[in-house]
Amino acid sequence: MTDTRLLHTVGVRALDWLWAHRDGFRLEPDVDPEVGFLERFKPVGELALICGVLFREGVAGSQQAELARRLVDHTWRDTLDGGRALVRGQRIEPLSPIPFEVYRPYRELGYSEPEVERATALYHRLTSWSALELHPTRRLGLSAFERRYGLTPRPPEADIVGNTWLGRTPEPWTVGGHIAYDITHAVFHLTDWGERPEGLPPRIADYLATWLPVWIDDWLDLERWDLLGELLVVDACLPRPTLDERAWQAFAAAQQPDGAMPAVRTMPEGEPEEVFDLVYHPTLVAAFASVLATSRALSEMAHVTS
Protein backbone atom coordinates (compact mmCIF):
# COMPACT_ATOMS: atom_id res chain seq x y z
CA MET A 1 0.00 0.00 0.00
CA THR A 2 1.22 3.45 -0.90
CA ASP A 3 2.35 6.04 1.60
CA THR A 4 -0.61 8.34 2.27
CA ARG A 5 1.61 11.41 2.12
CA LEU A 6 2.54 10.59 -1.48
CA LEU A 7 -1.12 10.14 -2.42
CA HIS A 8 -1.99 13.43 -0.82
CA THR A 9 0.91 15.43 -2.25
CA VAL A 10 -0.06 14.65 -5.84
CA GLY A 11 -3.39 16.38 -5.26
CA VAL A 12 -1.92 19.37 -3.47
CA ARG A 13 0.46 20.01 -6.34
CA ALA A 14 -2.22 19.46 -8.97
CA LEU A 15 -4.46 22.03 -7.36
CA ASP A 16 -1.61 24.52 -7.17
CA TRP A 17 -1.15 24.19 -10.92
CA LEU A 18 -4.87 24.48 -11.64
CA TRP A 19 -5.08 27.66 -9.56
CA ALA A 20 -1.99 29.18 -11.19
CA HIS A 21 -3.45 28.40 -14.62
CA ARG A 22 -7.09 29.23 -13.88
CA ASP A 23 -7.27 31.57 -16.87
CA GLY A 24 -6.95 28.51 -19.06
CA PHE A 25 -10.58 27.72 -18.17
CA ARG A 26 -12.02 29.98 -20.81
CA LEU A 27 -14.94 30.02 -23.22
CA GLU A 28 -14.81 31.37 -26.71
CA PRO A 29 -17.70 33.85 -26.69
CA ASP A 30 -17.04 34.98 -30.25
CA VAL A 31 -16.93 31.56 -31.82
CA ASP A 32 -19.38 30.95 -34.65
CA PRO A 33 -22.38 29.26 -32.94
CA GLU A 34 -22.41 26.69 -35.71
CA VAL A 35 -18.88 25.67 -34.79
CA GLY A 36 -19.74 25.01 -31.19
CA PHE A 37 -19.85 27.47 -28.34
CA LEU A 38 -20.38 24.50 -26.03
CA GLU A 39 -17.08 22.85 -26.88
CA ARG A 40 -15.15 24.65 -24.15
CA PHE A 41 -17.65 23.96 -21.35
CA LYS A 42 -16.32 20.51 -20.58
CA PRO A 43 -13.16 21.54 -18.64
CA VAL A 44 -15.19 23.92 -16.50
CA GLY A 45 -17.76 21.29 -15.58
CA GLU A 46 -15.03 18.77 -14.79
CA LEU A 47 -13.30 21.26 -12.52
CA ALA A 48 -16.48 21.88 -10.51
CA LEU A 49 -17.10 18.13 -10.23
CA ILE A 50 -13.62 17.39 -8.93
CA CYS A 51 -13.70 20.30 -6.49
CA GLY A 52 -17.03 18.93 -5.28
CA VAL A 53 -15.36 15.58 -4.63
CA LEU A 54 -12.60 17.37 -2.73
CA PHE A 55 -15.06 19.17 -0.42
CA ARG A 56 -17.11 16.00 0.05
CA GLU A 57 -14.22 13.75 1.06
CA GLY A 58 -12.92 16.30 3.55
CA VAL A 59 -9.33 15.08 3.40
CA ALA A 60 -7.89 18.20 1.80
CA GLY A 61 -5.84 20.56 3.91
CA SER A 62 -7.36 23.96 4.62
CA GLN A 63 -5.13 25.67 2.07
CA GLN A 64 -6.05 23.18 -0.62
CA ALA A 65 -9.76 23.49 0.18
CA GLU A 66 -9.46 27.27 0.03
CA LEU A 67 -7.83 27.11 -3.42
CA ALA A 68 -10.56 24.77 -4.64
CA ARG A 69 -13.23 27.12 -3.33
CA ARG A 70 -11.60 30.07 -5.07
CA LEU A 71 -11.27 28.10 -8.32
CA VAL A 72 -14.95 27.21 -8.32
CA ASP A 73 -15.84 30.78 -7.52
CA HIS A 74 -13.56 32.15 -10.22
CA THR A 75 -14.91 29.85 -12.92
CA TRP A 76 -18.54 30.53 -11.94
CA ARG A 77 -18.13 34.30 -11.85
CA ASP A 78 -15.61 34.87 -14.61
CA THR A 79 -15.66 31.95 -16.99
CA LEU A 80 -19.38 31.25 -16.79
CA ASP A 81 -20.28 34.90 -16.21
CA GLY A 82 -22.27 34.02 -13.10
CA GLY A 83 -24.18 31.34 -15.01
CA ARG A 84 -25.18 33.57 -17.95
CA ALA A 85 -22.87 31.66 -20.27
CA LEU A 86 -24.85 28.49 -19.51
CA VAL A 87 -28.09 30.29 -20.38
CA ARG A 88 -26.53 31.37 -23.63
CA GLY A 89 -25.41 27.80 -24.29
CA GLN A 90 -28.93 26.52 -23.75
CA ARG A 91 -30.28 29.09 -26.20
CA ILE A 92 -27.74 28.24 -28.86
CA GLU A 93 -28.34 24.51 -28.61
CA PRO A 94 -31.51 23.89 -26.56
CA LEU A 95 -31.42 20.10 -26.40
CA SER A 96 -27.71 19.76 -25.62
CA PRO A 97 -27.20 18.18 -22.19
CA ILE A 98 -23.87 20.00 -21.78
CA PRO A 99 -25.05 23.19 -20.01
CA PHE A 100 -27.05 21.05 -17.58
CA GLU A 101 -24.09 18.75 -16.97
CA VAL A 102 -21.87 21.75 -16.21
CA TYR A 103 -24.52 23.43 -14.08
CA ARG A 104 -25.28 20.45 -11.85
CA PRO A 105 -22.00 20.40 -9.85
CA TYR A 106 -22.05 24.19 -9.39
CA ARG A 107 -25.58 23.98 -8.08
CA GLU A 108 -24.50 21.34 -5.56
CA LEU A 109 -21.84 23.80 -4.44
CA GLY A 110 -24.43 26.51 -3.84
CA TYR A 111 -24.50 28.49 -7.09
CA SER A 112 -27.67 29.02 -9.04
CA GLU A 113 -29.08 30.59 -12.17
CA PRO A 114 -32.89 30.39 -12.34
CA GLU A 115 -33.04 30.56 -16.12
CA VAL A 116 -30.87 27.46 -16.47
CA GLU A 117 -33.21 25.68 -14.10
CA ARG A 118 -36.34 26.71 -15.98
CA ALA A 119 -34.93 25.50 -19.25
CA THR A 120 -33.68 22.27 -17.70
CA ALA A 121 -37.11 21.52 -16.22
CA LEU A 122 -38.67 22.02 -19.63
CA TYR A 123 -36.16 19.95 -21.59
CA HIS A 124 -36.41 17.14 -19.11
CA ARG A 125 -40.14 16.92 -19.80
CA LEU A 126 -39.60 16.49 -23.51
CA THR A 127 -39.46 13.04 -25.07
CA SER A 128 -36.68 14.35 -27.28
CA TRP A 129 -34.35 14.83 -24.30
CA SER A 130 -34.67 11.24 -23.13
CA ALA A 131 -34.51 10.01 -26.72
CA LEU A 132 -31.16 11.71 -27.45
CA GLU A 133 -28.90 9.17 -29.11
CA LEU A 134 -26.06 9.27 -26.66
CA HIS A 135 -23.25 6.79 -26.16
CA PRO A 136 -24.51 4.39 -23.40
CA THR A 137 -21.89 5.44 -20.84
CA ARG A 138 -22.73 9.11 -21.42
CA ARG A 139 -26.42 8.30 -21.15
CA LEU A 140 -25.75 6.57 -17.84
CA GLY A 141 -23.99 9.71 -16.65
CA LEU A 142 -26.83 11.97 -17.73
CA SER A 143 -29.39 9.85 -15.87
CA ALA A 144 -27.16 9.86 -12.78
CA PHE A 145 -26.91 13.65 -13.02
CA GLU A 146 -30.70 13.93 -13.32
CA ARG A 147 -31.11 11.86 -10.18
CA ARG A 148 -28.56 13.98 -8.33
CA TYR A 149 -30.32 17.12 -9.48
CA GLY A 150 -33.66 15.86 -8.19
CA LEU A 151 -35.21 14.95 -11.52
CA THR A 152 -36.53 11.51 -12.39
CA PRO A 153 -33.77 9.81 -14.36
CA ARG A 154 -35.05 8.95 -17.81
CA PRO A 155 -34.28 6.23 -18.62
CA PRO A 156 -33.51 4.85 -15.14
CA GLU A 157 -29.86 4.01 -14.61
CA ALA A 158 -30.60 0.34 -13.98
CA ASP A 159 -31.95 0.12 -17.53
CA ILE A 160 -28.78 1.57 -19.03
CA VAL A 161 -25.99 -0.27 -17.20
CA GLY A 162 -26.44 -3.39 -19.33
CA ASN A 163 -25.90 -1.35 -22.49
CA THR A 164 -22.52 -0.06 -21.41
CA TRP A 165 -19.34 -1.92 -22.23
CA LEU A 166 -18.55 -2.49 -18.56
CA GLY A 167 -22.07 -3.66 -17.77
CA ARG A 168 -21.54 -6.64 -20.03
CA THR A 169 -18.17 -7.58 -18.42
CA PRO A 170 -16.56 -8.57 -21.75
CA GLU A 171 -13.21 -10.22 -22.54
CA PRO A 172 -10.64 -8.15 -20.65
CA TRP A 173 -7.90 -8.65 -23.25
CA THR A 174 -9.88 -6.57 -25.77
CA VAL A 175 -9.54 -3.39 -23.75
CA GLY A 176 -7.81 -0.56 -25.59
CA GLY A 177 -7.63 3.15 -24.81
CA HIS A 178 -11.16 4.04 -25.91
CA ILE A 179 -12.79 1.14 -24.10
CA ALA A 180 -10.75 1.93 -21.01
CA TYR A 181 -12.23 5.43 -20.84
CA ASP A 182 -15.71 3.94 -21.19
CA ILE A 183 -14.91 1.70 -18.23
CA THR A 184 -13.64 4.51 -16.01
CA HIS A 185 -16.60 6.74 -16.78
CA ALA A 186 -19.12 3.98 -16.17
CA VAL A 187 -17.53 3.54 -12.74
CA PHE A 188 -17.62 7.30 -12.05
CA HIS A 189 -21.32 7.40 -12.87
CA LEU A 190 -22.26 4.22 -11.00
CA THR A 191 -20.50 5.39 -7.84
CA ASP A 192 -21.43 9.08 -8.07
CA TRP A 193 -17.78 9.96 -8.63
CA GLY A 194 -16.55 7.80 -5.81
CA GLU A 195 -19.15 8.84 -3.26
CA ARG A 196 -20.91 5.49 -3.20
CA PRO A 197 -18.57 2.56 -3.92
CA GLU A 198 -21.58 0.35 -3.13
CA GLY A 199 -23.20 1.68 -6.32
CA LEU A 200 -21.06 -0.79 -8.26
CA PRO A 201 -23.07 -3.99 -8.67
CA PRO A 202 -21.05 -6.83 -7.04
CA ARG A 203 -20.69 -8.59 -10.39
CA ILE A 204 -19.00 -5.51 -11.85
CA ALA A 205 -16.92 -4.87 -8.73
CA ASP A 206 -15.59 -8.46 -8.92
CA TYR A 207 -14.82 -8.07 -12.59
CA LEU A 208 -12.88 -4.87 -11.93
CA ALA A 209 -11.04 -6.33 -8.94
CA THR A 210 -9.88 -9.16 -11.19
CA TRP A 211 -8.82 -7.23 -14.28
CA LEU A 212 -8.02 -3.68 -13.17
CA PRO A 213 -4.51 -4.66 -12.00
CA VAL A 214 -3.70 -5.73 -15.56
CA TRP A 215 -4.89 -2.48 -17.09
CA ILE A 216 -3.06 -0.42 -14.47
CA ASP A 217 0.13 -2.38 -15.17
CA ASP A 218 -0.29 -1.83 -18.88
CA TRP A 219 -1.01 1.87 -19.01
CA LEU A 220 1.63 2.49 -16.40
CA ASP A 221 4.26 0.92 -18.64
CA LEU A 222 2.93 2.92 -21.59
CA GLU A 223 3.20 6.08 -19.45
CA ARG A 224 -0.31 7.16 -20.34
CA TRP A 225 -0.80 9.23 -17.23
CA ASP A 226 -4.25 10.58 -18.01
CA LEU A 227 -5.74 7.12 -18.38
CA LEU A 228 -3.64 5.71 -15.56
CA GLY A 229 -4.98 8.45 -13.28
CA GLU A 230 -8.56 7.49 -14.16
CA LEU A 231 -7.78 3.83 -13.51
CA LEU A 232 -6.37 4.79 -10.12
CA VAL A 233 -9.68 6.52 -9.41
CA VAL A 234 -11.47 3.29 -10.34
CA ASP A 235 -9.23 1.40 -7.93
CA ALA A 236 -10.19 3.81 -5.16
CA CYS A 237 -13.88 3.16 -5.96
CA LEU A 238 -13.58 -0.60 -5.38
CA PRO A 239 -14.64 -2.35 -2.17
CA ARG A 240 -10.96 -3.22 -1.53
CA PRO A 241 -8.69 -0.70 -3.24
CA THR A 242 -5.12 -1.81 -3.88
CA LEU A 243 -3.63 1.72 -3.97
CA ASP A 244 -0.94 0.10 -6.08
CA GLU A 245 2.41 1.37 -4.90
CA ARG A 246 4.34 0.98 -8.13
CA ALA A 247 1.66 2.80 -10.10
CA TRP A 248 1.29 5.62 -7.60
CA GLN A 249 5.02 6.17 -7.35
CA ALA A 250 5.39 6.41 -11.11
CA PHE A 251 2.31 8.63 -11.35
CA ALA A 252 3.74 10.99 -8.73
CA ALA A 253 7.13 10.96 -10.44
CA ALA A 254 5.53 11.94 -13.75
CA GLN A 255 4.02 15.03 -12.19
CA GLN A 256 6.01 18.22 -12.88
CA PRO A 257 7.47 20.33 -10.07
CA ASP A 258 4.72 22.93 -10.67
CA GLY A 259 2.03 20.26 -10.35
CA ALA A 260 1.15 19.74 -14.02
CA MET A 261 0.52 16.14 -15.06
CA PRO A 262 1.38 15.29 -18.67
CA ALA A 263 -1.26 13.26 -20.49
CA VAL A 264 1.24 10.92 -22.11
CA ARG A 265 4.92 10.42 -21.26
CA THR A 266 6.38 13.93 -20.88
CA MET A 267 5.16 17.52 -20.94
CA PRO A 268 4.07 18.87 -24.33
CA GLU A 269 5.54 22.08 -25.69
CA GLY A 270 3.71 24.99 -27.24
CA GLU A 271 1.79 28.17 -26.49
CA PRO A 272 0.46 28.36 -22.91
CA GLU A 273 -3.17 27.90 -24.03
CA GLU A 274 -2.31 24.86 -26.12
CA VAL A 275 -0.36 23.34 -23.25
CA PHE A 276 -3.26 24.06 -20.88
CA ASP A 277 -5.70 22.28 -23.17
CA LEU A 278 -3.46 19.20 -23.27
CA VAL A 279 -2.62 19.13 -19.60
CA TYR A 280 -5.61 20.39 -17.64
CA HIS A 281 -7.44 17.06 -17.85
CA PRO A 282 -4.69 14.76 -16.55
CA THR A 283 -3.98 17.34 -13.84
CA LEU A 284 -7.64 17.39 -12.77
CA VAL A 285 -7.63 13.61 -12.84
CA ALA A 286 -4.53 13.63 -10.63
CA ALA A 287 -6.36 15.81 -8.11
CA PHE A 288 -9.39 13.50 -8.26
CA ALA A 289 -7.37 10.29 -7.86
CA SER A 290 -5.36 11.83 -5.04
CA VAL A 291 -8.40 12.90 -3.02
CA LEU A 292 -10.18 9.55 -3.35
CA ALA A 293 -7.08 7.45 -2.71
CA THR A 294 -6.10 9.56 0.30
CA SER A 295 -9.60 9.24 1.68
CA ARG A 296 -9.61 5.47 1.20
CA ALA A 297 -6.14 5.12 2.71
CA LEU A 298 -7.23 7.07 5.79
CA SER A 299 -10.38 4.94 6.17
CA GLU A 300 -8.23 1.80 5.93
CA MET A 301 -6.01 3.16 8.68
CA ALA A 302 -9.05 3.92 10.82
CA HIS A 303 -10.22 0.31 10.33
CA VAL A 304 -6.83 -1.05 11.26
CA THR A 305 -6.42 1.05 14.38
CA SER A 306 -10.00 0.78 15.66
Add this chain to the structure above:
Amino acid sequence: MEQSGTGALLQGAVQDLSSDVASALRGGGHAPVTGGPEDGITVAAVRVLGADLLLPHLLARTPPPPDTLDTLRQTVSAFPPRTDAAPTVVWSHWAMRRTLRHFEQPPDSTPAAEEGPEPDGAWLDGASWQYLTHQLAVLAPLAVPGADCAVARAARSRPVDVARGFVRAVRRRDWQQAAGAGRWLTLLDGVPDTLGLDGGLDFVELMGGSDPRVALQVAAARAMRRAGALV
Protein backbone atom coordinates in the same frame (compact mmCIF):
# COMPACT_ATOMS: atom_id res chain seq x y z
CA MET B 1 28.60 -14.23 -40.43
CA GLU B 2 28.96 -17.88 -39.57
CA GLN B 3 27.16 -17.39 -36.28
CA SER B 4 24.21 -15.56 -37.77
CA GLY B 5 24.04 -18.23 -40.46
CA THR B 6 23.84 -20.89 -37.77
CA GLY B 7 21.29 -18.82 -35.90
CA ALA B 8 19.08 -18.61 -38.95
CA LEU B 9 19.45 -22.33 -39.57
CA LEU B 10 18.50 -23.08 -35.99
CA GLN B 11 15.56 -20.74 -36.13
CA GLY B 12 14.39 -22.41 -39.33
CA ALA B 13 14.76 -25.84 -37.79
CA VAL B 14 12.77 -24.78 -34.70
CA GLN B 15 10.02 -23.42 -36.92
CA ASP B 16 9.88 -26.55 -39.04
CA LEU B 17 9.74 -28.80 -36.02
CA SER B 18 7.08 -26.61 -34.40
CA SER B 19 4.98 -26.77 -37.55
CA ASP B 20 5.27 -30.55 -37.58
CA VAL B 21 4.24 -30.86 -33.97
CA ALA B 22 1.38 -28.35 -34.36
CA SER B 23 0.01 -30.17 -37.37
CA ALA B 24 0.30 -33.52 -35.59
CA LEU B 25 -1.63 -32.01 -32.67
CA ARG B 26 -4.33 -30.74 -35.00
CA GLY B 27 -4.56 -34.11 -36.69
CA GLY B 28 -5.10 -35.88 -33.41
CA GLY B 29 -1.50 -36.95 -32.97
CA HIS B 30 -1.34 -39.55 -35.72
CA ALA B 31 1.03 -37.81 -38.09
CA PRO B 32 4.60 -38.77 -37.34
CA VAL B 33 6.92 -36.07 -36.13
CA THR B 34 9.98 -36.01 -38.30
CA GLY B 35 13.22 -36.49 -36.50
CA GLY B 36 15.36 -35.26 -39.37
CA PRO B 37 19.06 -35.84 -39.68
CA GLU B 38 20.73 -36.24 -36.36
CA ASP B 39 22.95 -33.26 -36.77
CA GLY B 40 23.72 -30.55 -34.28
CA ILE B 41 21.05 -28.22 -35.62
CA THR B 42 18.24 -30.71 -35.11
CA VAL B 43 19.36 -31.55 -31.61
CA ALA B 44 19.64 -27.85 -30.78
CA ALA B 45 16.18 -27.21 -32.24
CA VAL B 46 14.70 -30.03 -30.19
CA ARG B 47 16.23 -28.44 -27.12
CA VAL B 48 14.18 -25.31 -27.87
CA LEU B 49 10.97 -27.31 -28.28
CA GLY B 50 11.81 -29.49 -25.32
CA ALA B 51 9.36 -32.13 -24.23
CA ASP B 52 6.77 -30.80 -26.69
CA LEU B 53 8.50 -32.79 -29.41
CA LEU B 54 6.54 -35.79 -28.20
CA LEU B 55 3.38 -34.00 -27.10
CA PRO B 56 1.18 -35.38 -29.90
CA HIS B 57 2.10 -38.89 -28.81
CA LEU B 58 1.64 -38.12 -25.17
CA LEU B 59 -1.87 -36.79 -25.73
CA ALA B 60 -2.90 -39.44 -28.25
CA ARG B 61 -1.21 -42.20 -26.23
CA THR B 62 0.66 -43.46 -29.27
CA PRO B 63 4.27 -44.62 -29.30
CA PRO B 64 6.61 -42.16 -30.98
CA PRO B 65 8.77 -43.34 -33.89
CA PRO B 66 12.08 -44.66 -32.56
CA ASP B 67 14.17 -42.05 -34.35
CA THR B 68 12.15 -39.21 -32.82
CA LEU B 69 12.60 -40.73 -29.40
CA ASP B 70 16.26 -41.09 -30.12
CA THR B 71 16.59 -37.43 -31.10
CA LEU B 72 15.09 -36.39 -27.79
CA ARG B 73 17.45 -38.76 -26.00
CA GLN B 74 20.43 -37.20 -27.76
CA THR B 75 19.22 -33.72 -26.90
CA VAL B 76 18.91 -34.59 -23.24
CA SER B 77 22.46 -35.89 -23.09
CA ALA B 78 23.93 -33.14 -25.27
CA PHE B 79 22.63 -30.27 -23.12
CA PRO B 80 22.86 -31.08 -19.43
CA PRO B 81 21.99 -27.91 -17.51
CA ARG B 82 24.96 -26.17 -15.95
CA THR B 83 24.96 -25.84 -12.20
CA ASP B 84 24.23 -22.12 -12.49
CA ALA B 85 21.50 -22.55 -15.13
CA ALA B 86 18.28 -20.57 -14.81
CA PRO B 87 15.34 -22.46 -13.27
CA THR B 88 13.52 -22.53 -16.61
CA VAL B 89 16.51 -24.27 -18.21
CA VAL B 90 16.71 -26.82 -15.41
CA TRP B 91 12.98 -27.49 -15.51
CA SER B 92 12.86 -27.70 -19.27
CA HIS B 93 15.56 -30.34 -19.16
CA TRP B 94 13.72 -32.20 -16.43
CA ALA B 95 10.53 -32.12 -18.53
CA MET B 96 12.39 -33.74 -21.43
CA ARG B 97 13.72 -36.46 -19.11
CA ARG B 98 10.27 -37.04 -17.69
CA THR B 99 8.79 -37.40 -21.16
CA LEU B 100 11.54 -39.76 -22.24
CA ARG B 101 10.93 -41.87 -19.19
CA HIS B 102 7.22 -41.94 -19.90
CA PHE B 103 7.83 -43.54 -23.27
CA GLU B 104 10.70 -45.73 -22.22
CA GLN B 105 9.02 -47.15 -19.21
CA PRO B 106 6.27 -49.42 -20.58
CA PRO B 107 5.86 -52.79 -18.88
CA ASP B 108 8.06 -55.03 -20.92
CA SER B 109 10.79 -52.61 -21.86
CA THR B 110 14.24 -52.12 -20.51
CA PRO B 111 15.88 -49.50 -18.37
CA ALA B 112 14.19 -46.23 -17.91
CA ALA B 113 16.12 -43.05 -18.28
CA GLU B 114 15.69 -41.61 -14.82
CA GLU B 115 14.24 -38.13 -14.90
CA GLY B 116 15.98 -37.56 -11.60
CA PRO B 117 14.65 -35.68 -8.62
CA GLU B 118 12.29 -32.82 -9.28
CA PRO B 119 14.11 -29.47 -9.41
CA ASP B 120 13.39 -26.77 -6.88
CA GLY B 121 10.20 -24.81 -7.52
CA ALA B 122 10.85 -22.18 -4.86
CA TRP B 123 11.81 -19.49 -7.35
CA LEU B 124 8.10 -19.08 -8.14
CA ASP B 125 7.10 -18.57 -4.51
CA GLY B 126 5.71 -15.09 -4.11
CA ALA B 127 6.44 -14.23 -7.76
CA SER B 128 4.48 -11.31 -9.20
CA TRP B 129 1.71 -12.39 -11.56
CA GLN B 130 3.65 -10.86 -14.44
CA TYR B 131 6.80 -12.87 -13.72
CA LEU B 132 4.88 -16.03 -12.87
CA THR B 133 3.10 -15.97 -16.21
CA HIS B 134 6.27 -15.28 -18.11
CA GLN B 135 8.05 -18.20 -16.50
CA LEU B 136 5.07 -20.52 -16.97
CA ALA B 137 4.88 -19.60 -20.65
CA VAL B 138 8.57 -20.44 -21.09
CA LEU B 139 7.81 -23.75 -19.39
CA ALA B 140 4.66 -24.47 -21.40
CA PRO B 141 5.88 -28.04 -22.15
CA LEU B 142 5.18 -28.78 -18.48
CA ALA B 143 1.51 -27.97 -19.07
CA VAL B 144 0.27 -31.46 -19.82
CA PRO B 145 -2.77 -33.24 -18.43
CA GLY B 146 -2.31 -35.40 -15.41
CA ALA B 147 1.35 -34.57 -14.79
CA ASP B 148 2.09 -33.10 -11.42
CA CYS B 149 5.18 -31.11 -10.46
CA ALA B 150 6.04 -28.02 -8.45
CA VAL B 151 5.59 -25.73 -11.46
CA ALA B 152 2.14 -27.17 -12.20
CA ARG B 153 1.20 -26.76 -8.54
CA ALA B 154 2.30 -23.12 -8.65
CA ALA B 155 0.12 -22.57 -11.72
CA ARG B 156 -2.80 -24.41 -10.15
CA SER B 157 -2.68 -22.31 -7.01
CA ARG B 158 -2.85 -19.01 -8.94
CA PRO B 159 -5.38 -19.32 -11.80
CA VAL B 160 -6.45 -15.66 -11.58
CA ASP B 161 -2.84 -14.48 -11.77
CA VAL B 162 -2.13 -16.64 -14.81
CA ALA B 163 -5.31 -15.28 -16.41
CA ARG B 164 -4.05 -11.75 -15.71
CA GLY B 165 -0.74 -12.64 -17.30
CA PHE B 166 -2.58 -13.91 -20.37
CA VAL B 167 -4.43 -10.61 -20.70
CA ARG B 168 -1.18 -8.71 -20.27
CA ALA B 169 0.58 -10.77 -22.92
CA VAL B 170 -2.27 -10.27 -25.40
CA ARG B 171 -2.31 -6.52 -24.73
CA ARG B 172 1.44 -6.43 -25.37
CA ARG B 173 1.11 -8.56 -28.47
CA ASP B 174 3.52 -11.08 -27.04
CA TRP B 175 1.75 -13.93 -28.82
CA GLN B 176 4.13 -16.61 -27.73
CA GLN B 177 3.72 -15.77 -24.07
CA ALA B 178 -0.03 -15.45 -24.53
CA ALA B 179 -0.25 -18.84 -26.22
CA GLY B 180 1.85 -20.51 -23.52
CA ALA B 181 -0.21 -18.92 -20.76
CA GLY B 182 -3.41 -19.88 -22.59
CA ARG B 183 -2.22 -23.46 -22.72
CA TRP B 184 -1.70 -23.51 -18.94
CA LEU B 185 -5.12 -21.95 -18.42
CA THR B 186 -6.84 -24.79 -20.25
CA LEU B 187 -5.57 -27.04 -17.46
CA LEU B 188 -6.49 -24.89 -14.48
CA ASP B 189 -9.59 -24.76 -12.31
CA GLY B 190 -10.80 -21.40 -11.12
CA VAL B 191 -10.04 -19.35 -14.25
CA PRO B 192 -12.52 -16.43 -14.27
CA ASP B 193 -15.25 -16.98 -16.85
CA THR B 194 -15.01 -13.36 -17.90
CA LEU B 195 -11.55 -14.08 -19.37
CA GLY B 196 -13.16 -15.59 -22.49
CA LEU B 197 -10.34 -18.08 -22.98
CA ASP B 198 -11.71 -19.80 -26.09
CA GLY B 199 -12.08 -16.53 -27.96
CA GLY B 200 -8.74 -15.46 -26.56
CA LEU B 201 -6.94 -18.47 -27.98
CA ASP B 202 -8.60 -17.88 -31.35
CA PHE B 203 -7.45 -14.26 -31.19
CA VAL B 204 -3.88 -15.23 -30.37
CA GLU B 205 -3.89 -17.65 -33.29
CA LEU B 206 -5.38 -15.07 -35.64
CA MET B 207 -2.86 -12.41 -34.67
CA GLY B 208 0.25 -14.48 -34.01
CA GLY B 209 -0.40 -17.89 -35.52
CA SER B 210 1.90 -17.33 -38.48
CA ASP B 211 4.73 -18.05 -36.03
CA PRO B 212 4.78 -21.87 -35.81
CA ARG B 213 5.84 -21.72 -32.15
CA VAL B 214 2.67 -19.79 -31.35
CA ALA B 215 0.62 -22.16 -33.50
CA LEU B 216 2.10 -25.10 -31.59
CA GLN B 217 1.01 -23.73 -28.21
CA VAL B 218 -2.48 -22.88 -29.45
CA ALA B 219 -2.82 -26.32 -30.99
CA ALA B 220 -1.65 -27.87 -27.72
CA ALA B 221 -4.17 -25.84 -25.76
CA ARG B 222 -6.97 -26.90 -28.07
CA ALA B 223 -5.94 -30.55 -28.01
CA MET B 224 -5.94 -30.52 -24.21
CA ARG B 225 -9.24 -28.67 -24.10
CA ARG B 226 -10.72 -31.34 -26.33
CA ALA B 227 -9.40 -33.95 -23.96
CA GLY B 228 -11.08 -31.98 -21.17
CA ALA B 229 -8.41 -33.11 -18.74
CA LEU B 230 -7.21 -31.34 -15.65
CA VAL B 231 -3.66 -31.38 -14.34
